[in-house]
Amino acid sequence: MGLSSGEFILWPYIASQVGLIFLWGAVLAILTQFFLNMEIERYTLATGETALTGFNRFWKHWGLVLSIMVYFANLWPGWALSSATLSTFIFGGGDPRFIAVGMLLVIGASLTLAPVVYVALERLIFVKIAAVCLVVVLAMIFAIDAPTWQALPGGLVGIGNVPTQLGFALVLGAVAFAGAGGGQNLCQSNYIRDKGFGMGAYVPRLVSAVTGEVHAAHTVQAFIFEPTPANMDRWRRWWRFANIEQILTFVLVTIATICLTSMMAYSTLFGRPGLSNSVGFLQIEGRQLQQIVGSWFGILFWSIGAFSLFASSMGIADYTSRLAADIIKSTYLRTSPISESRIYFWLVWVLVALGCVILLIGIDQPLVLLVISASVGGVMMCLYSGLLLALNRRFLPDEIKIRSGRVAVLIWSVLFFGVLGALTVYQQVQRLIG
Numbered sequence: 001m002g003l004s005s006g007e008f009i010l011w012p013y014i015a016s017q018v019g020l021i022f023l024w025g026a027v028l029a030i031l032t033q034f035f036l037n038m039e040i041e042r043y044t045l046a047t048g049e050t051a052l053t054g055f056n057r058f059w060k061h062w063g064l065v066l067s068i069m070v071y072f073a074n075l076w077p078g079w080a081l082s083s084a085t086l087s088t089f090i091f092g093g094g095d096p097r098f099i100a101v102g103m104l105l106v107i108g109a110s111l112t113l114a115p116v117v118y119v120a121l122e123r124l125i126f127v128k129i130a131a132v133c134l135v136v137v138l139a140m141i142f143a144i145d146a147p148t149w150q151a152l153p154g155g156l157v158g159i160g161n162v163p164t165q166l167g168f169a170l171v172l173g174a175v176a177f178a179g180a181g182g183g184q185n186l187c188q189s190n191y192i193r194d195k196g197f198g199m200g201a202y203v204p205r206l207v208s209a210v211t212g213e214v215h216a217a218h219t220v221q222a223f224i225f226e227p228t229p230a231n232m233d234r235w236r237r238w239w240r241f242a243n244i245e246q247i248l249t250f251v252l253v254t255i256a257t258i259c260l261t262s263m264m265a266y267s268t269l270f271g272r273p274g275l276s277n278s279v280g281f282l283q284i285e286g287r288q289l290q291q292i293v294g295s296w297f298g299i300l301f302w303s304i305g306a307f308s309l310f311a312s313s314m315g316i317a318d319y320t321s322r323l324a325a326d327i328i329k330s331t332y333l334r335t336s337p338i339s340e341s342r343i344y345f346w347l348v349w350v351l352v353a354l355g356c357v358i359l360l361i362g363i364d365q366p367l368v369l370l371v372i373s374a375s376v377g378g379v380m381m382c383l384y385s386g387l388l389l390a391l392n393r394r395f396l397p398d399e400i401k402i403r404s405g406r407v408a409v410l411i412w413s414v415l416f417f418g419v420l421g422a423l424t425v426y427q428q429v430q431r432l433i434g
């Protein structure tokens with residue numbers, strides 16, 4: 001799901017402006033997020049409870065605070081608008097705002113009518129990944145020239161090269177959206193629980209409030225297992241499997257796609273004057289690809305980009321609503337007959353409605369909307385990295401709690417996203433004052 005704005009827009013835009021010198025930042029962010037994701041998974045694999053619900057053990061409203069931040073970060077429909085904009089490149093015209101509104105309505109209907117939400121979303125994302133892999137493999141064969149391949153190693157190891165001339169907000173956005181970012185990392189808890197991993201097998205899945213056969217029940221306490229030899233053996237197998245899955249499906253796929261889409265932009269656009277700070281640069285890139293490879297490749301590039309961003313927009317609407325529904329039900333409505341699925345239904349449609357309003361009142365710059373979303377997400381990642389460290393040290397049995405090297409990585413995550421977030425806020429305040 002995370003293969004979207006970072007891979008197709010933010011990192012290629014950086015490459016078009018300054019070359020491949022900042023790719024090391026993407027690798028660093030992805031590796032940091034790998035360990036962050038695994039600590040989110042550790043808590044849910046061990047307890048069946050989501051990380052957000054776990055944070056409430058420190059203060060009853062932590063989950064709500066983070067859910068509101070996720071909702072604010074994602075109510076800006078930058079993904080749907082980007083997808084709609086790419087669609088206009090394919091057909092040679094049209095108003096992206098109205099196309100994006102139509103996409104949002106389709107997303108709302110799809111998420112709230114699917115009998116089991118996760119299954120429907122997973123199938124869509126599998127198709128998306130196959131499509132993205134197709135375009136990057138073809139790009140490797142036809143579009144990326146030798147000088148670009150030669151520039152790649154320098155970009156991956158050139159630690160310290162930061163394109164500050166592009167603004168800290170854009171840099172933070174790219175780093176936060178290298179991989180997952182923001183609330184999407186937190187939703188690892190909900191997704192592995194829906195997949196029945198570890199102790200998540202004891203928690204029913206989220207289903208449609210309209211067409212689902214059963215309503216998702218909600219657990220109000222963690223299922224913490226006894227660390228017997230047999231249980232610890234099962235735990236080690238789950239933990240090994242979860243780490244391997246993340247390395248293959250998150251780390252390797254994300255690094256490869258960011259590098260290759262950035263290399264495509266570098267091959268076709270670097271050094272070209274007058275590139276706008278907008279998604280419009282993808283139109284120029286597609287036309288360059290048509291000249292280099294053939295008209296078919298430009299159409300394929302725009303089509304897969306549009307589909308990828310649409311699928312991500314659906315996934316983002318899902319996890320934003322899923323996180324909030326989990327917290328509202330488990331913390332504030334645990335005795336209410338209202339199901340988590342019903343809460344999810346309304347949260348999805350409120351998000352869709354807000355996105356439509358934002359588009360129709362004229363806020364229609366996709367890159368700006370994505371940077372807003374990513375900047376909020378980066379600040380949020382600093383906050384929950386600290387909470388996650390405390391949660392996995394304090395509330396898990398000694399045999400499975402976070403230790404040594406992974407503790408250091410979470411401390412690094414707090415500092416990494418905290419410093420970037422502070423610099424971004426400082427820069428924006430300076431601009432307002434100036």
